Amino acid sequence: MNPIVIIGTGLAGYNLAKEIRKLDAERPLLLLTSDDGRSYSKPMLSTGYTKNKDADALAMAGVEQMRESLKADVRTGVRVNAIDRAAKTIQVEGETISYGALVLAVGADVFRPELGGDGGERVLAVNDLDDYARFRTAAAGKKKIVIIGGGLIGCEFANDLSNGGYQVEVVEPVGRVLPTLLPERASAAVASGLESLGVKFHFGHSVKGVWKKDDGVEVELSNGERLAGDLVLSAIGLRPRVSLAQAAGLEVGRGVKVDRCLRSSDASIYALGDCAEVEGKVLLYVLPLMAAARALAKTLTGSDTAVQYPAMPVQIKTPVCPVIVSPVAPGTEGSWEVEAEGNDVRAVFRSPAGAVLGFALTGARAASPAEKTELTKLLPPILA
Ligand SMILES: Cc1cc2nc3c(=O)[nH]c(=O)nc-3n(C[C@H](O)[C@H](O)[C@H](O)COP(=O)(O)OP(=O)(O)OC[C@H]3O[C@@H](n4cnc5c(N)ncnc54)[C@H](O)[C@@H]3O)c2cc1C
Incomplete structure (x- = not known):
C-alpha cells in the first residue's frame, strides 16, 4: 500500500502522525521536512530567555526518537517543490515517491517588511527552532533589541527579552498593542505591564529603514525619529505557505482551502495546521491543529470525520500581565x-x-x- 506522506514535521505534521498511530500501527507513514526534524513546541520559542533555555534545550526529541516512536520514515533536509497530482507522486532529491494520501502540514512564513537601508542582515525573525538558535547567537552579549510589531509574537518577545535582561523598544504602527485581538482598555493594561519592565513603545509609526551602525543598527521610523539598537526582531505576522499547493493547481485562498474533512480540491491531498484554510478559517494556533489532527487521522484510516472547533481562547504569554x-x-x-x-x-x-x-x-x-x-x-x- 502506498504510504501516507506528510510534508512538514511541525506540531501539525507530528501530531497527525501520532494520532494515526493510535488508530493504525501498520500503515506506512513517510514524513518529509526541510528542517532537521527535531520535535519542539513552537509556542515555547517566546519563553526561552525567561526559562533560560536555548534552542537545543527547547527541542523535545531528536529525529531518531521520532522515527522510532512513530514507526515512520522521517526524511530531513528535503524541500518538496512539486506535486504530480495525476501520477500521485512527489519528487524528492531525484527520487519519485508515490503517495496513497498526501498531507500538507507546511506551516506559515513570516511577513518580511520592505525596509530601506543596509542593515537587513541585522533584522531577524523567529518562526522555528533554527531561527531561534540564530537569534540567540546574534543577541548574545548585546543589550538593546528593537521589535517591529506589537502583536502577539512581538509582545511575547518583549516580555521574554526583558526577562532576559535586554532593553526593548517596540514599534507598532496601529497605536496600541495587540490591536487585532484586544479592546483598547485591555491593550493599555498589557502595554502598561510591559512598560513596568522597561519596554518602550513607539506607537503610530512604522519602520522605514534599518542601517548598520558600528556593531548595531539605527532604525528609522516614518516620523523621522531614529532609534539606536543592537539588533532588530521583526514580528509583523505570518502568512500560510501556499506556493506548493498553488503550483499543483489546488484551490488556495488565504491558506490551502480544505473542507471539514481537511480535504483539498484534490480528493487525495489534505492540509492542516498553519497552512490550511478550513471552511474559510485560518487559525494560526495550536488547539485548532490538534483538533484537525485527531479528525484527519480518523479520515485517513477509513472513517471520514469532520473537524469541529469549539471556542478556543488563546493565552498570550506576557507573564507581567x-x-x-x-x-x-x-x-x-x-x-x-x-x-x-x-x-x-x-x-x-x-x-x-x-x-x-x-x-x-x-x-x-x-x-x-x-x-x-x-x-x-x-x-x-x-x-x-
Ligand atoms: C513565537 C511564537 C509563539 C507562539 N505562541 C503560541 C501560543 O502561545 N499558543 C498557540 O496556540 N499558538 C502559538 N503560536 C502558533 C503555533 O506555534 C503554530 O500555530 C503552530 O506551531 C504551527 O504548526 P505547523 O506544524 O502548522 O507549522 P510549522 O511548525 O511551521 O511546521 C511547518 C513544517 O513544514 C516544513 N516545510 C515547509 N515547507 C516545506 C517544503 N516545501 N518541503 C518540506 N518541508 C516543508 C517545515 O520544515 C516544518 O517542518 C506561536 C507561534 C510563534 C512563532
Whole structure:
C-alpha cells in the first residue's frame, strides 16, 4: 500500500502522525521536512530567555526518537517543490515517491517588511527552532533589541527579552498593542505591564529603514525619529505557505482551502495546521491543529470525520500581565463591556441581542481559571 506522506514535521505534521498511530500501527507513514526534524513546541520559542533555555534545550526529541516512536520514515533536509497530482507522486532529491494520501502540514512564513537601508542582515525573525538558535547567537552579549510589531509574537518577545535582561523598544504602527485581538482598555493594561519592565513603545509609526551602525543598527521610523539598537526582531505576522499547493493547481485562498474533512480540491491531498484554510478559517494556533489532527487521522484510516472547533481562547504569554482572549472577527456587530482595575481587565463582547461572542481577560482576571471557564462556556463554537 502506498504510504501516507506528510510534508512538514511541525506540531501539525507530528501530531497527525501520532494520532494515526493510535488508530493504525501498520500503515506506512513517510514524513518529509526541510528542517532537521527535531520535535519542539513552537509556542515555547517566546519563553526561552525567561526559562533560560536555548534552542537545543527547547527541542523535545531528536529525529531518531521520532522515527522510532512513530514507526515512520522521517526524511530531513528535503524541500518538496512539486506535486504530480495525476501520477500521485512527489519528487524528492531525484527520487519519485508515490503517495496513497498526501498531507500538507507546511506551516506559515513570516511577513518580511520592505525596509530601506543596509542593515537587513541585522533584522531577524523567529518562526522555528533554527531561527531561534540564530537569534540567540546574534543577541548574545548585546543589550538593546528593537521589535517591529506589537502583536502577539512581538509582545511575547518583549516580555521574554526583558526577562532576559535586554532593553526593548517596540514599534507598532496601529497605536496600541495587540490591536487585532484586544479592546483598547485591555491593550493599555498589557502595554502598561510591559512598560513596568522597561519596554518602550513607539506607537503610530512604522519602520522605514534599518542601517548598520558600528556593531548595531539605527532604525528609522516614518516620523523621522531614529532609534539606536543592537539588533532588530521583526514580528509583523505570518502568512500560510501556499506556493506548493498553488503550483499543483489546488484551490488556495488565504491558506490551502480544505473542507471539514481537511480535504483539498484534490480528493487525495489534505492540509492542516498553519497552512490550511478550513471552511474559510485560518487559525494560526495550536488547539485548532490538534483538533484537525485527531479528525484527519480518523479520515485517513477509513472513517471520514469532520473537524469541529469549539471556542478556543488563546493565552498570550506576557507573564507581567497575562492575557486570555477569545478574539472577535473584525466587523462583528456588538460592543465591549469592560470592567477594569489597574491592569486587571475583564472585557466581554456581546451581540446586540446580548449573546457573548468574545472576551478578553488580563492581569489577575486572566489568572483565574474560573472566569475563563465561565466565559468560554458562553461562547459559540468556531466550527460546530
Ligand atoms: C513565537 C511564537 C509563539 C507562539 N505562541 C503560541 C501560543 O502561545 N499558543 C498557540 O496556540 N499558538 C502559538 N503560536 C502558533 C503555533 O506555534 C503554530 O500555530 C503552530 O506551531 C504551527 O504548526 P505547523 O506544524 O502548522 O507549522 P510549522 O511548525 O511551521 O511546521 C511547518 C513544517 O513544514 C516544513 N516545510 C515547509 N515547507 C516545506 C517544503 N516545501 N518541503 C518540506 N518541508 C516543508 C517545515 O520544515 C516544518 O517542518 C506561536 C507561534 C510563534 C512563532
